[in-house]
Amino acid sequence: MKILVAVKRVVDYNVKVRAKADGSGVETTNVKMSMNPFDEIAVEEAIRLQEAGTAKEIVAISLGIAACQDTIRTALAMGADRGILVETEVELQPLAVAKLLQAVVDQEKPDLVILGKQAIDDDANQTGQMLAALLGWPQGTFASKVEVGAGTVNVTREVDGGLETVALKLPAVVTTDLRLNEPRFVKLPNIMKAKKKPLAVFKPADLGVDVAPRLITLKVQEPPKRQAGIKVDSVATLVDKLHNEAHAI
Amino acid sequence: MHTPNESAALLDGIRVFIEPAHVRSDPDSCLNYGRDWTRLYTPNPLAVVLPGTVEQVQQLVRYANEHRLALVPSGGRTGLSGAAVACRGELVVSLERMSRILDFDPTDRSVTCQAGVVTEAVQNFARDHGLYYPVDFASRGSSQIGGNIATNAGGIKVIRYGLTRDWVTGLKVVTGCGDLLDLNRGLIKNASGYDLRHLFIGSEGTLGIIVEATLKLTRPLREPSVMVLGVPDLDSVMSLYHILRNKLELSAFEFFSERALRHVLKKGLHRPFDTETPYYVLVEFENPEQLHTDTALALFEHCAEQGWLADGVISQSESQVKELWRLREDISESIAEYQPYKNDVSVRISRVPDFLAEADTLLTQEYPDFEVLWYGHIGDGNLHINILKPVGMNPTAFAQKCGAVSEHLFAILQRHGGSISAEHGVGLTKKPYLHYTRDETEVNYLRAIKQVFDPNRIMNPGKIFD
Ligand SMILES: Cc1cc2nc3c(=O)[nH]c(=O)nc-3n(C[C@H](O)[C@H](O)[C@H](O)COP(=O)(O)OP(=O)(O)OC[C@H]3O[C@@H](n4cnc5c(N)ncnc54)[C@H](O)[C@@H]3O)c2cc1C
Numbered sequence: 001m002k003i004l005v006a007v008k009r010v011v012d013y014n015v016k017v018r019a020k021a022d023g024s025g026v027e028t029t030n031v032k033m034s035m036n037p038f039d040e041i042a043v044e045e046a047i048r049l050q051e052a053g054t055a056k057e058i059v060a061i062s063l064g065i066a067a068c069q070d071t072i073r074t075a076l077a078m079g080a081d082r083g084i085l086v087e088t089e090v091e092l093q094p095l096a097v098a099k100l101l102q103a104v105v106d107q108e109k110p111d112l113v114i115l116g117k118q119a120i121d122d123d124a125n126q127t128g129q130m131l132a133a134l135l136g137w138p139q140g141t142f143a144s145k146v147e148v149g150a151g152t153v154n155v156t157r158e159v160d161g162g163l164e165t166v167a168l169k170l171p172a173v174v175t176t177d178l179r180l181n182e183p184r185f186v187k188l189p190n191i192m193k194a195k196k197k198p199l200a201v202f203k204p205a206d207l208g209v210d211v212a213p214r215l216i217t218l219k220v221q222e223p224p225k226r227q228a229g230i231k232v233d234s235v236a237t238l239v240d241k242l243h244n245e246a247h248a249i
Numbered sequence: 250m251h252t253p254n255e256s257a258a259l260l261d262g263i264r265v266f267i268e269p270a271h272v273r274s275d276p277d278s279c280l281n282y283g284r285d286w287t288r289l290y291t292p293n294p295l296a297v298v299l300p301g302t303v304e305q306v307q308q309l310v311r312y313a314n315e316h317r318l319a320l321v322p323s324g325g326r327t328g329l330s331g332a333a334v335a336c337r338g339e340l341v342v343s344l345e346r347m348s349r350i351l352d353f354d355p356t357d358r359s360v361t362c363q364a365g366v367v368t369e370a371v372q373n374f375a376r377d378h379g380l381y382y383p384v385d386f387a388s389r390g391s392s393q394i395g396g397n398i399a400t401n402a403g404g405i406k407v408i409r410y411g412l413t414r415d416w417v418t419g420l421k422v423v424t425g426c427g428d429l430l431d432l433n434r435g436l437i438k439n440a441s442g443y444d445l446r447h448l449f450i451g452s453e454g455t456l457g458i459i460v461e462a463t464l465k466l467t468r469p470l471r472e473p474s475v476m477v478l479g480v481p482d483l484d485s486v487m488s489l490y491h492i493l494r495n496k497l498e499l500s501a502f503e504f505f506s507e508r509a510l511r512h513v514l515k516k517g518l519h520r521p522f523d524t525e526t527p528y529y530v531l532v533e534f535e536n537p538e539q540l541h542t543d544t545a546l547a548l549f550e551h552c553a554e555q556g557w558l559a560d561g562v563i564s565q566s567e568s569q570v571k572e573l574w575r576l577r578e579d580i581s582e583s584i585a586e587y588q589p590y591k592n593d594v595s596v597r598i599s600r601v602p603d604f605l606a607e608a609d610t611l612l613t614q615e616y617p618d619f620e621v622l623w624y625g626h627i628g629d630g631n632l633h634i635n636i637l638k639p640v641g642m643n644p645t646a647f648a649q650k651c652g653a654v655s656e657h658l659f660a661i662l663q664r665h666g667g668s669i670s671a672e673h674g675v676g677l678t679k680k681p682y683l684h685y686t687r688d689e690t691e692v693n694y695l696r697a698i699k700q701v702f703d704p705n706r707i708m709n710p711g712k713i714f715d
């Protein structure tokens with residue numbers, strides 16, 4: 001079985017993001033960039049399937065500027081076999097990403113595509129679903145457990161009332177949730193090996209996909225500053241303030 | 250010791266100038282405020298007082314002088330040497346209520362705060378202003394700036410940023426006489442005589458009470474990367490240190506043993522890699538835009554060829570930086586339940602290999618049945634040697650046995666010109682061994698200095714020396 005894993009380069013989870021002064025977006029100069037945490041989980045899951053003998057080949061794909069190669073190299077160092085970068089300076093929105101992935105799936109013919117359930121920068125939570133729709137494949141989103149059988153994959157999802165398990169026919173699209181696994185650390189020798197693994201670069205035009213944005217960002221701004229809290233010295237004052245000042249009760 | 254009636258009268262006298270709610274003698278307060286992180290002593294303070302202003306601190310110290318009441322200044326009580334323990338009817342003076350940040354100056358890059366501010370609050374404050382307070386260790390969420398200054402705390406970034414001493418540019422202290430001194434006032438240069446500020450740094454509450462501090466800040470580390478490396482023996486640890494220090498901008502070089510690692514794994518962390526080695530090194534270095542990753546890789550290859558390391562991982566994100574740090578930082582807490590006997594020793598870096606070899610031989614010989622854990626800030630020549638109490642062994646017998654071995658260990662240390670306390674202070678636990686590091690003549694000078702600041706010996710008496 002062949003697995004395609006999508007990995008996105010995002011502002012590191014621990015960085016406190018700041019809006020650019022002109023409101024055009026989020027400040028990314030001199031900011032630490034890392035792999036989207038849900039995508040790390042996707043890569044880890046693919047590697048575990050490979051280690052279990054279920055998967056033969058893992059292809060890691062990223063879409064965006066040239067620096068996304070770093071993110072692909074991380075996936076390769078974790079254990080993916082080869083990489084694909086679809087390089088463009090255009091800001092990619094979920095639909096464009098899904099179409100590009102669809103085009104790559106047509107070429108690569110994987111049995112399973114694993115993606116993060118969302119990227120922590122735009123929190124769109126759309127790409128996996130759109131891709132499944134474009135391909136006409138079944139989808140198992142927010143996976144907390146993935147079990148591959150003969151021609152099928154069972155995906156357990158965390159839903160409000162508990163756990164739901166869906167059985168999908170392969171090929172299928174799976175998106176990962178936080179509790180699916182704990183990604184491994186990258187071994188130094190594997191970074192060296194990753195440098196020698198193949199990494200193909202395409203342009204959107206090579207794949208015949210129009211990636212022009214469909215949505216216009218009007219403005220990005222910081223949320224209003226929260227006022228500092230105060231301490232009250234008795235329950236009565238608390239109730240009074242909640243009632244008369246906060247109008248909460 | 251006072252009779253119950255005398256005690257009550259003494260406390261009533263304090264309640265005249267400090268709000269009664271902040272003069273506490275209930276058993277819970279006495280237990281909690283009467284001890285630090287050590288568990289060797291039975292807390293037994295007269296009471297706990299929580300002053301809210303500098304004036305109240307001064308009034309309290311004057312009152313204590315009048316009534317010859319011993320005071321124990323108290324911070325976050327994370328100290329590891331018993332320096333904040335009150336087991337002889339002392340009055341605990343907690344700075345906890347004096348926890349305000351008073352001033353920030355972006356031009357001076359400095360922050361002025363009350364002594365009771367928690368270390369982490371200063372770190373967060375600095376970060377929110379695009380700056381960095383680099384004194385850092387696992388107890389950051391509880392320890393206070395006053396406590397850090399009184400112990401001259403070190404921690405995990407000393408190799409690059411030095412100790413607390415290097416970041417204090419001003420101090421306000423109430424001396425044991427009750428005088429308020431405003432020391433150095435944030436100046437970088439001040440050649441106008443003795444710098445009393447430095448006497449209070451590391452004074453463990455024996456000269457007076459620190460009430461305010463001005464701290465320097467610096468720019469944050471740029472995208473640090475962390476490597477954890479598996480190392481076959483102690484000699485290789487030092488070989489790695491030499492080569493990595495020369496080639497990378499290190500902000501930490503820490504080490505821990507496999508035995509220590511096992512304790513944090515038991516608490517739910519995962520092994521960084523599957524290869525088991527007797528020792529591990531954690532290295533942090535600035536790596537903006539991965540500029541130095543290739544250097545790190547080349548070094549790794551070279552060191553692997555030399556047989557200095559067997560395996561290793563490198564962080565790919567800030568989250569992984571934090572996760573890898575936990576392997577080292579969580580050790581202290583993970584072994585707390587074993588009531589470890591703690592040694593915190595240092596030698597000059599050039600002496601580390603010889604000292605390690607001799608200490609290793611001694612400890613293997615003397616503690617055949619005890620679990621001995623090594624870890625520490627080895628890049629500063631600082632080793633934490635923790636001996637775990639076997640389950641069921643009587644704590645006093647255990648402490649006695651460990652004390653006896655310490656004499657041998659400290660004799661080795663003395664030959665290498667080291668210190669019996671690198672960063673945890675002397676307090677009560679290391680007092681019997683001070684002479685291995687400071688000779689009698691020097692200790693007499695210390696006593697003479699204390700006499701000047703605290704003529705009635707009310708400030709944390711019996712700590713550091715008698
Ligand atoms: C998990 C853990 C990890 C640690 N790691 C490190 C480390 O890496 N490096 C390190 O150096 N230490 C470390 N420590 C030890 C400890 O955290 C430090 O010594 C810290 O500086 C103590 O601060 P505190 O506020 O808790 O002081 P306390 O324990 O309350 O007091 C320590 C001493 O300071 C005096 N004191 C406190 N406040 C004042 C004041 N306002 N004026 C005058 N005297 C005062 C006390 O009387 C006492 O003598 C660690 C402790 C723990 C529990």
